[in-house]
Amino acid sequence: MTTKSLKILASAAAVAFTATIGAAQAAEPIKIGAFLSATGPASFLGDPEKKVLEKYVAEFNKAGGVLGRKIELTLYDDAGAADKASSFVKRLIENDKVDVIVGGSTTGATMAAVPLVEAAGIPFISLAGAVVIVEPVKKWVFKTPHTDRMAAEKIFSDMKKKGITKYAMISENAGFGKSGHDETLKVQANYGMTLVADETYAPKDPDVTAQLTKIKNTAGVQAVINWGFGQSPAVVTKNYKQLGIAAPLYQSHGVASKDYIKLAGDAAEGVRLPAAGLVVANQLANSDMQKAVVVKFQKEYQADFKAEASTFAGHAYDGLQMALAAIQRAGGTDKAKVRDEIEKTQGYIGTGGTVHMSPTDHMGLNLTAFHMVEIKKGDFVLSD
Amino acid sequence: MLSSFLQFLISGVTVGAIYALCGLGFSIIFNASHVINFAQGEFIMIGAMSAVWLADAGVPLPLAVILAILVTMAVGVLLEKLAVEPARKASVTTLIIITIGASIFLRGLAQEVWDKNFHKLESFSGETPINLLGAVLMPQTIWVLGTAVIVILLLAWFFNRTLEGKAMLATSFNPLAAQLMGINTKRVLLISFGLSAGLGAVGGIVITPITFTAYDNGIMLGLKGFSAAVLGGLGNGAGAVAGGLIVGIAEAMAAGYLSSAYKDAVAFIIILAVLVFMPNGLFGRKGTERV
Numbered sequence: 001m002t003t004k005s006l007k008i009l010a011s012a013a014a015v016a017f018t019a020t021i022g023a024a025q026a027a028e029p030i031k032i033g034a035f036l037s038a039t040g041p042a043s044f045l046g047d048p049e050k051k052v053l054e055k056y057v058a059e060f061n062k063a064g065g066v067l068g069r070k071i072e073l074t075l076y077d078d079a080g081a082a083d084k085a086s087s088f089v090k091r092l093i094e095n096d097k098v099d100v101i102v103g104g105s106t107t108g109a110t111m112a113a114v115p116l117v118e119a120a121g122i123p124f125i126s127l128a129g130a131v132v133i134v135e136p137v138k139k140w141v142f143k144t145p146h147t148d149r150m151a152a153e154k155i156f157s158d159m160k161k162k163g164i165t166k167y168a169m170i171s172e173n174a175g176f177g178k179s180g181h182d183e184t185l186k187v188q189a190n191y192g193m194t195l196v197a198d199e200t201y202a203p204k205d206p207d208v209t210a211q212l213t214k215i216k217n218t219a220g221v222q223a224v225i226n227w228g229f230g231q232s233p234a235v236v237t238k239n240y241k242q243l244g245i246a247a248p249l250y251q252s253h254g255v256a257s258k259d260y261i262k263l264a265g266d267a268a269e270g271v272r273l274p275a276a277g278l279v280v281a282n283q284l285a286n287s288d289m290q291k292a293v294v295v296k297f298q299k300e301y302q303a304d305f306k307a308e309a310s311t312f313a314g315h316a317y318d319g320l321q322m323a324l325a326a327i328q329r330a331g332g333t334d335k336a337k338v339r340d341e342i343e344k345t346q347g348y349i350g351t352g353g354t355v356h357m358s359p360t361d362h363m364g365l366n367l368t369a370f371h372m373v374e375i376k377k378g379d380f381v382l383s384d
Numbered sequence: 385m386l387s388s389f390l391q392f393l394i395s396g397v398t399v400g401a402i403y404a405l406c407g408l409g410f411s412i413i414f415n416a417s418h419v420i421n422f423a424q425g426e427f428i429m430i431g432a433m434s435a436v437w438l439a440d441a442g443v444p445l446p447l448a449v450i451l452a453i454l455v456t457m458a459v460g461v462l463l464e465k466l467a468v469e470p471a472r473k474a475s476v477t478t479l480i481i482i483t484i485g486a487s488i489f490l491r492g493l494a495q496e497v498w499d500k501n502f503h504k505l506e507s508f509s510g511e512t513p514i515n516l517l518g519a520v521l522m523p524q525t526i527w528v529l530g531t532a533v534i535v536i537l538l539l540a541w542f543f544n545r546t547l548e549g550k551a552m553l554a555t556s557f558n559p560l561a562a563q564l565m566g567i568n569t570k571r572v573l574l575i576s577f578g579l580s581a582g583l584g585a586v587g588g589i590v591i592t593p594i595t596f597t598a599y600d601n602g603i604m605l606g607l608k609g610f611s612a613a614v615l616g617g618l619g620n621g622a623g624a625v626a627g628g629l630i631v632g633i634a635e636a637m638a639a640g641y642l643s644s645a646y647k648d649a650v651a652f653i654i655i656l657a658v659l660v661f662m663p664n665g666l667f668g669r670k671g672t673e674r675v
Contacts, residue, residue, distance in 0.1 A: 259501055
């Protein structure tokens with residue numbers, strides 16, 4: 001045999017070899033891992049997130065998957081407990097050998113996962129709110145929701161427009177409320193705001209009129225901000241109305257669901273809050289590039305689950321879309337490449353806003369992602 | 385500053401009356417068996433959730449309330465039949481642990497039967513605040529207080545004037561002697577669970593227009609109610625109400641005059657202080673141990 005024919009033979013063998021590998025890889029599914037608080041106290045976050053991940057993974061598979069490969073979703077319920085989240089993430093990494101992780105409904109669960117994914121080198125897109133997740137930037141960790149700091153900034157810019165400079169704050173003394181409270185204090189100086197009364201309450205307190213009476217009796221309060229989740233903002237809103245406090249009440253993006261209006265009833269009239277486009281999908285201007293995305297998502301979610309899609313459902317949608325788009329661009333599931341591609345996400349229009357990630361910004365959202373809405377006649381009305 | 389003081393007081397009474405009503409439910413089962421029923425909070429939740437669910441389905445409120453109480457009593461009876469009675473020979477501690485297990489089970493069940501969302505019930509007499517010297521009082525608070533008073537009177541009448549009630553007290557003092565006197569002690573325990581559940585449901589329904597309700601609301605209400613009952617003296621109806629009001633008013637005054645950050649701490653300090661000096665609570669009977 002001549003050297004030439006040998007070479008041909010060798011390259012033919014090499015081609016055949018890579019072809020076999022390619023075929024094997026094509027059959028191998030893309031493994032997405034998720035850990036969510038589908039039950040327990042944070043189930044209002046995790047439950048819609050779980051529904052969305054399952055629904056859209058099934059839809060991607062119906063359409064032939066990504067890169068011709070099926071998507072396999074492994075989902076665990078951490079019930080809102082950080083220690084469980086940590087052991088499930090270990091299982092996702094070591095036993096299930098997933099390619100990318102989307103999940104972490106709460107900041108606590110997310111932060112429990114961070115050291116594990118950083119050590120294992122697995123791209124991780126979190127669905128939780130707090131700034132600490134992406135600040136300082138962690139190599140493998142990204143997030144989709146807006147931060148509480150952005151909400152505070154949006155509220156302050158709205159107050160500034162109204163000529164308000166002195167405000168009072170009443171916040172839940174745990175988790176979301178505490179973090180929102182601290183972030184608000186950090187950015188108040190940038191907007192020339194002064195805090196004149198600072199009150200707290202426990203998440204399940206049935207009545208906060210004592211705290212609100214103190215705020216009412218403080219001189220110079222021009223507006224009040226409430227940081228809380230679940231039932232407590234509704235309790236605050238009702239007590240606020242009962243005491244007849246005249247200053248405008250601002251809520252956080254944490255109450256941007258119809259449930260809040262239903263619970264607080266008439267007392268919610270006139271309350272202002274920052275919210276993602278999803279909440280006022282149909283009211284967005286037709287020129288708004290986000291409109292088509294959020295209207296479509298809202299319609300698909302309602303058709304399947306007979307309920308309004310919350311912003312939390314949207315966070316899971318955005319996380320899944322960005323992860324799969326990155327895998328598509330990376331041309332495979334090489335973890336380092338997928339991570340780089342997630343970081344290069346540019347101009348992705350999701351339910352949370354338009355995302356521009358960078359090596360220094362692993363969230364990629366700015367204040368334009370928030371709209372100021374006011375509650376009028378039992379509905380959210382766009383007001384900026 | 386009188387109006388502020390009055391407002392703090394009203395806030396405290398509102399919250400205190402809620403704790404008191406939740407605490408009252410503990411007394412019946414405790415009187416019958418010395419068991420502290422940690423599923424009491426779940427009775428409160430089931431009563432509230434059933435009432436909300438029926439009212440949302442279009443059932444008129446008074447009927448929804450009665451049906452919800454009956455549903456909860458049925459749950460209480462079933463709990464006794466299926467979980468407590470088979471372990472009747474076990475120690476009180478074991479029975480208490482069984483009720484903790486039952487509470488977790490009932491919470492999970494509620495999550496499946498209903499949902500995980502918060503729900504509300506319309507106030508019984510509207511939402512127009514009543515003005516009192518510059519402070520405001522909600523009509524629902526009067527409902528909660530009134531219900532607590534009626535429940536104490538009914539409890540006192542039940543334990544002191546009826547045969548069933550006396551049989552229950554007798555059973556708690558000495559089950560064997562009670563049995564020898566012809567009291568059906570098995571039935572006494574069954575009735576005590578049914579009544580406690582009914583009482584929990586009443587409380588849960590009356591407070592829901594103020595507190596809202598959800599499948600996991602029983603944890604907090606049960607715990608605060610338990611604190612109120614312990615402070616006042618377990619097994620004593622009037623004690624539970626006094627305990628609830630003390631905790632509620634202390635919390636509100638601390639939030640008003642000290643700082644809201646210390647609100648919960650102040651309540652716990654009072655409870656601890658009372659229990660250190662009066663281990664049986666403010667109105668509790670002196671426990672006597674026979675050797």
